[in-house]
Every structure is written in C-alpha cells, then in structure tokens.
Amino acid sequence: MFKDDGAQIYSIRGFNKGRLKRWLHSNFEMHEYVEDMDTITMPREKYVQITETGKGYHIVMKSSDVCLARVIFEPEPIDVSEVKSCRSDNYCYRGIHSTPSISYHLTHRLLNIMLRNQARRCYMTSVAEDDSLMDQLCAFMYREAVYLARRGFFARDLFLEHLTLCGMLGYEEFHRRNWYKKVISWMDQKGCIKESRNFNYNSTALFIKRIGEGNKLVKHVRKKFYRDLLDDCDTHPMALLMVVLAHGIRYAAHHL
Numbered sequence: 001m002f003k004d005d006g007a008q009i010y011s012i013r014g015f016n017k018g019r020l021k022r023w024l025h026s027n028f029e030m031h032e033y034v035e036d037m038d039t040i041t042m043p044r045e046k047y048v049q050i051t052e053t054g055k056g057y058h059i060v061m062k063s064s065d066v067c068l069a070r071v072i073f074e075p076e077p078i079d080v081s082e083v084k085s086c087r088s089d090n091y092c093y094r095g096i097h098s099t100p101s102i103s104y105h106l107t108h109r110l111l112n113i114m115l116r117n118q119a120r121r122c123y124m125t126s127v128a129e130d131d132s133l134m135d136q137l138c139a140f141m142y143r144e145a146v147y148l149a150r151r152g153f154f155a156r157d158l159f160l161e162h163l164t165l166c167g168m169l170g171y172e173e174f175h176r177r178n179w180y181k182k183v184i185s186w187m188d189q190k191g192c193i194k195e196s197r198n199f200n201y202n203s204t205a206l207f208i209k210r211i212g213e214g215n216k217l218v219k220h221v222r223k224k225f226y227r228d229l230l231d232d233c234d235t236h237p238m239a240l241l242m243v244v245l246a247h248g249i250r251y252a253a254h255h256l
C-alpha cells in the first residue's frame with residue numbers, strides 16, 4: 001500500500017494554538033442550532049433526535065463509508081514524497097464540502113478529508129483550502145464538545161470522537177486537563193467504558209418510533225440494545241478513549 005515506510009509520520013500533526021479563533025468567533029452557521037448550542041439552550045433530547053435521524057445533514061454514514069473505502073482501497077500505492085491533488089471524485093467532494101453538519105455528520109466530514117490529507121497525502125481543493133476546512137470543522141466540533149461537556153457529557157462516544165480527530169490535528173483547544181480527567185473517570189476497574197445508558201435508550205426509542213413498531217428490524221434493534229446494556233465494554237468508545245489518552249500523554253510530554 002505504501003511506497004516507503006515513512007508514510008505514517010504525516011498521520012499526526014504538530015501542536016497549534018489559535019488557528020480555530022477565526023471560526024470560533026464567526027457568524028458562519030454550520031447548522032441552524034449553533035446559537036442554541038453556544039448558549040446551552042438546546043435540549044439534550046433535540047440533539048439526540050438530530051443525531052439519530054441525520055435527515056438533511058452531511059455527510060451521512062452510508063456515503064461516508066463509501067468515501068472512506070474509496071481512499072483505503074484505491075489501487076495506486078501511496079507516495080508521500082510530495083503532496084498531490086486527490087483523484088477526482090465529485091460524489092465525495094460534494095458530501096465532504098456540504099453543510100449543514102452536526103454530531104457524527106460533522107466528524108465524518110473531517111475524517112474523510114483527514115484520511116486523504118494525512119494518509120494519502122493529497123488535497124481535495126488546495127493545501128490551504130483543505131487546511132481551512134479542517135480548521136472550520138474542528139472549530140465547530142470544539143463548540144459542540146463544549147456544549148456536550150456543559151450539558152453533562154450525555155453523549156460520550158461523540159465527545160470522544162471530537163477529541164480524537166481534532167486532537168490528532170494538534171488543536172490545543174481540545175487538550176483540556178478537566179476533559180482528560182472526566183473521560184478517565186468513565187473507565188471501570190477493568191478499564192472498560194460504556195456509552196451513556198440514557199443516550200442509548202433515547203436513540204433506540206427514537207429509531208423504533210421512526211421506522212414503526214411493525215418493522216422487522218425492531219426485534220433486532222431491541223435485542224442489540226439489551227445486549228449492549230449487559231456488556232461491560234463498548235468497542236467504539238473504547239477505541240476512541242485509547243487514542244484520546246495517547247493524545248494526553250503526548251501533550252503532557254510536549255509541555256514538560
């Protein structure tokens with residue numbers, strides 16, 4: 001897959017501070033609830049509903065997976081000797097550069113452009129414009145992370161995903177001691193972490209309501225929900241937590 005062994009040196013950026021300021025104080029509306037989230041007036045139930053349905057937001061999970069696969073399984077070997085233009089892909093370009101975006105739709109736009117930039121060493125528009133888009137996305141992910149924190153961290157997986165991706169890009173705003181202490185507190189004695197039960201319950205209830213009780217998926221969804229309640233570890237937040245803790249160690253070592 002790689003032409004040389006040095007490809008992964010580009011997967012994590014150096015630390016930076018202040019790059020998000022432009023977007024943190026901007027009037028740009030990534031979605032219609034920006035002000036409500038900034039003022040912490042958006043109900044948690046509304047956020048869960050938006051996250052579960054995803055209607056009208058970019059990029060949706062299915063199209064995100066398609067676009068990630070197109071990068072990962074591209075037949076050409078990765079050459080990191082220089083930054084090049086990515087292979088033309090109007091479908092993915094449109095999804096990655098479209099608004100509105102919130103929750104997982106926001107993080108998956110960033111994940112897609114990050115993978116191209118960090119792993120494939122290619123740009124979608126230009127190096128400067130891709131960097132600006134990542135600044136913009138992480139600025140709104142930071143505002144969302146603050147909302148989740150001030151609302152009691154009711155969506156753990158999403159909070160961790162925001163810290164994982166933007167921490168990888170070196171934005172120092174995401175490296176907050178109290179946030180590290182909080183995510184560590186979610187671990188049990190075995191080192192496991194679970195999503196908030198209320199978040200899982202509400203997401204499941206909303207999904208069943210949306211598809212209807214008569215849908216054949218309902219039995220499967222309920223079974224998965226009960227199985228998740230009994231499991232000690234949730235695999236996705238566990239994976240994210242390990243990356244976040246690695247960010248914390250790296251950040252602490254950097255500031256010794």
